[in-house]
Amino acid sequence: MGKTIVGIGFLLVFIASEAFAQKTKSYEYIGLYNFPLHTETGMVTYEGVIETKEKSAENLYNTALFWLTQNNKGRIWEQQPGKFISGRNEVKTISTTIIKYDFLMEFKDGRYRYMLNNFVVSWSSGSSPLESFFPAKIKNGKTAKIHDKNMQEMNIILKAEANKLAGIGAQDADW
Numbered sequence: 001m002g003k004t005i006v007g008i009g010f011l012l013v014f015i016a017s018e019a020f021a022q023k024t025k026s027y028e029y030i031g032l033y034n035f036p037l038h039t040e041t042g043m044v045t046y047e048g049v050i051e052t053k054e055k056s057a058e059n060l061y062n063t064a065l066f067w068l069t070q071n072n073k074g075r076i077w078e079q080q081p082g083k084f085i086s087g088r089n090e091v092k093t094i095s096t097t098i099i100k101y102d103f104l105m106e107f108k109d110g111r112y113r114y115m116l117n118n119f120v121v122s123w124s125s126g127s128s129p130l131e132s133f134f135p136a137k138i139k140n141g142k143t144a145k146i147h148d149k150n151m152q153e154m155n156i157i158l159k160a161e162a163n164k165l166a167g168i169g170a171q172d173a174d175w
Contacts, residue, residue, distance in 0.1 A: 074103065093153055
């Protein structure tokens with residue numbers, strides 16, 4: 001019982017000190033650094049290579065094409081059987097914002113690569129590339145914190161989209 005009271009007391013002191021520290025620190029705007037930025041282009045890019053032993057490029061291509069068409073995952077622009085699929089998709093955020101993006105999947109025996117990029121954020125009054133969605137003048141304070149929260153929400157949603165493409169290779173063609 002005594003240890004429990006001491007433990008609870010320690011926890012309350014820790015929480016209080018963290019709360020005080022939060023009030024005394026000024027918030028620093030993170031902005032685009034919420035997202036993975038491509039080292040060469042500086043553009044937001046989600047990409048990965050997935051190893052899939054014992055699956056041919058043709059099998060991976062067919063599985064991905066089936067998944068994309070069955071799940072209404074965008075408009076396919078171009079495809080070459082066993083080689084690649086490219087297209088455009090969109091996803092809604094919790095708010096009324098819509099994010100459109102390009103996707104590319106390239107296939108080789110035993111692996112495939114996916115990439116999501118060219119993000120455009122659309123809302124009721126217009127649209128712009130994700131990289132310029134929030135003005136650079138927002139550096140700190142409550143407004144910056146709100147904008148960062150929105151950016152983090154978008155990042156979570158876009159990571160989920162990327163994870164869907166990353167998981168395709170683990171699926172069988174008959175799902």
